[in-house]
Amino acid sequence: MKKIKFDSAHRKKHFAFFNGMSHPHFQLTANIVITNFYKTLKTYNKPLNNSLVYLLSKTANDIKEFRWRIRGEEVVEHPMARPSFTVPTEQADVFSFCTVDYITDYEAFLAEASRIQELMRTNPSFEDEEGMDNYLFMSAIPWVKFTGIQHAMNYHPHDSVPRISWGKIYEENTEILMPVSVQAHHALVDGRHMGMYFNNLEENALNFKL
Template identity: 50%
Template structure:
């Protein structure tokens, strides 16, 4: 983790402007192409949820501002940020939060995700570790082909953790698409950065042979 200091005075003004807003987050939703990944999931018997968590986590970790967090008057940048994602459980109708450490190797990451999901089935958790901000908050709405989304959250103290959600995949001609919502703190992340994230996500999804080994 390192401290970030803006050397560009205009960038600092941009940060201060959005940081002081009552609602500093913005949300973008795209219909992402996951055709090649979905084919690989079906042909290779890959685990769908683990694979989506991996793709989102890898894309987010590749972009520095997705790893940056606001702490009081300071900005820190984590070396890696880790997914805390929602899963259904066997003991309740409501979801559980499920945490795993991010790692770039797909097989090891998926094994960790599936083990974490199994643990949550009988002993669900609803709290992330206090005072940590090196999370990515991920969730899914597998029942909906949504085109927009808002999240319940506290804005004070400053919460600058990105929230990324995917929905029900569907066919559009020969293309398999999935709703993908990206919510970020505007003081840290611009639309250009969200565009970079979405492009990287789709690029990863289009090339499963590069990571599903």
């Protein structure tokens, strides 16, 4: 983990402007083409949900601003942001969080995600690790082709963890699409970085191979 110093006076003003807001997060939702990704998973009989977590996490980790976090008056950059995603449990009809280290190797990530997910089914967790902020909060809403989503979160104090959600997969004009929503702290992530995320996500889905 390293500290980020803004050398540009304008970048410092940009950070201070948005960081001073009571609700500094902003959000975009778009339909992403995942035709190749989806068909590849079907061909090789790979799990959909954990594969999506991998794809979404890879895209976020490849953009350094999505690994930045605000700690007091400082900005730090984590070497890796861990997906903390929702999974069903056997304890109740509400979800548990499942937090996994992001591993660049797809098969290794699937194995670790599956292992921890099984633990969460019978021993669910709802608490973040104390002092940790290198998360990517992720949630699946597979029943809805949503066009927007609003997350529950504290306004005071606000956190700087990105939130990534995905919805119902559907077919349109021979392509397979999926709504994706990304929310991030505007003092860290600007529109350019958000656009980069969506463009890279679609490219990663298009070029996904096993």
